[in-house]
Amino acid sequence: MDKDLPNLYKGVVNTNNNQNESVLGEEKEKIIIDNKDIKKDINRIFNSPSFIYKADVFITLNDNNKIKKTIIGKNNNSLITIDDELIDINNIAKIELI
Numbered sequence: 001m002d003k004d005l006p007n008l009y010k011g012v013v014n015t016n017n018n019q020n021e022s023v024l025g026e027e028k029e030k031i032i033i034d035n036k037d038i039k040k041d042i043n044r045i046f047n048s049p050s051f052i053y054k055a056d057v058f059i060t061l062n063d064n065n066k067i068k069k070t071i072i073g074k075n076n077n078s079l080i081t082i083d084d085e086l087i088d089i090n091n092i093a094k095i096e097l098i
Contacts, residue, residue: 038089038092038093038094038095039089041095042074042079042089042095045057045071045095045097046073046074048097050097053072054070054071054072054082055070055071055072055097056068056069056070056097056098057069057070057071057095057096057097057098058095058096058098059079059087059092059094059095059096060092060093060094060095061091061092061093062091062092062093063091064093068098069081069082069083069085069087070082070083071087074089077089077090079092
């Protein structure tokens with residue numbers, strides 16, 4: 001029953017806890033920037049029964065510019081319009097389905 005087993009690799013454990021502080025600091029900034037209500041509104045538009053391949057919307061940007069666009073899709077950070085424009089979701093203050 002005595003078999004020679006291979007030695008196990010033992011990694012060095014670094015007890016530097018500064019990494020946790022930097023991660024928490026970044027999350028706080030993301031919470032301030034991230035507008036979850038806008039993302040919920042966008043998801044409601046794309047999941048509505050009236051959305052087949054496009055939706056006409058009024059978009060109010062953070063600088064109070066109001067634009068009327070036809071959106072056809074989205075990626076992680078932007079809405080895609082029928083005119084091949086990208087609208088940054090973080091710049092949207094309000095979105096309404098027409």
